Amino acid sequence: MSSNDTCPVCRTAEIVCGKWTLLVIRDLAEGRSRFCELERSLHGISPRTLSLRLRALEEEGIVERQTFPEVPPRVEYALTDKGRALVPLIEDMRAYGIQWLAVDCIDEDGADETTAAADGEPVAEREPAIAAV
Amino acid sequence: MSSNDTCPVCRTAEIVCGKWTLLVIRDLAEGRSRFCELERSLHGISPRTLSLRLRALEEEGIVERQTFPEVPPRVEYALTDKGRALVPLIEDMRAYGIQWLAVDCIDEDGADETTAAADGEPVAEREPAIAAV
DNA sequence: CGCAATGCTTCACGAACTGAAGTAAGCGGC
DNA sequence: GCCGCTTACTTCAGTTCGTGAAGCATTGCG
Secondary structure, three states, X not given: OOOOOOOHHHHHHHHHOOOOHHHHHHHHHOOXXXXXXXXXXXXXXXXXXXXXXXXXXXXXXXXXXXXXXXXXXXXXXXXXXXXXXXXXXXXXXXXXXHHHOOXXXXXXXXXXXXXXXXXXXXXXXXXXXOOOO | OOOOOOOHHHHXXXXXXXXXXXXXXXXXXXXXXXXXXXXXXXXXXXXXXXXXXXHHHHHHOOEEEEEEOOOOOEEEEXXXXXXXXXXXXXXXXXXXXXXXXXXXXXXXXXXXXXXXXXXXXXXXXXXXOOOOO
């Protein structure tokens, strides 16, 4: 598309850089599987965007969609191997967030967030894997 | 803003998910430092977007900007520690791209140094269950 | 003087994302 | 029978984001 298509970083970036994509994958990795579960977990996502993301991800072979002909209709989404292979990436992002973006619960004070962390000092040491969200 | 601000994944995602952001960081990590170098390397990026990205990244404390009062005026951008900490993430993306998006890394710009140099952990060449899409 | 180079900014346009609302299909309550 | 509830979406209008072309400011060179 826009940049070098032969570059694996670019190609991964194109998958990953949609606005909610990574978060959808994270939620799927954490066991959420249904549309409305994702919708509630990712609070703020519009159903259109979620629908678009899931469909794109399905087309990429990153998620699998399974419909159950029940009432009310049930649809479950799950990561494929190709999707699960993105989990380390997400864990890296979590580690980065913890190390360099470390704000535990407070963000809406605004203004100063950059000066706090931008001075070149990591805020926490590396925490392994799955944290409670 | 959109989702849970207490989640480190979300906060990292917000930094990383701008359309060219990761690629800008990669180029910076590979040694490119000037506006027009980046502009040419990321062919297809609009100067406005590059300018926006660089400024946002600077405000995040991820890149440092240094101006030289020469003629023509020179400006150099470089990653801070906080920015360099994102390189493993990019390497993960490269590994993912190579494993699952099955295109070899052909960076004709001589960008190959990182693949060679950043090989602290060898990219395991697993068999990607060949996605014939 | 006119042109070139660098590092932007401005502009108009189209693509992407948003929030609210609507749709379909059937179950349970009244 | 009719109403409302649920799920998994789709549609719509509106806002924000990214694009490509062009412009601006500086000043050294021919």
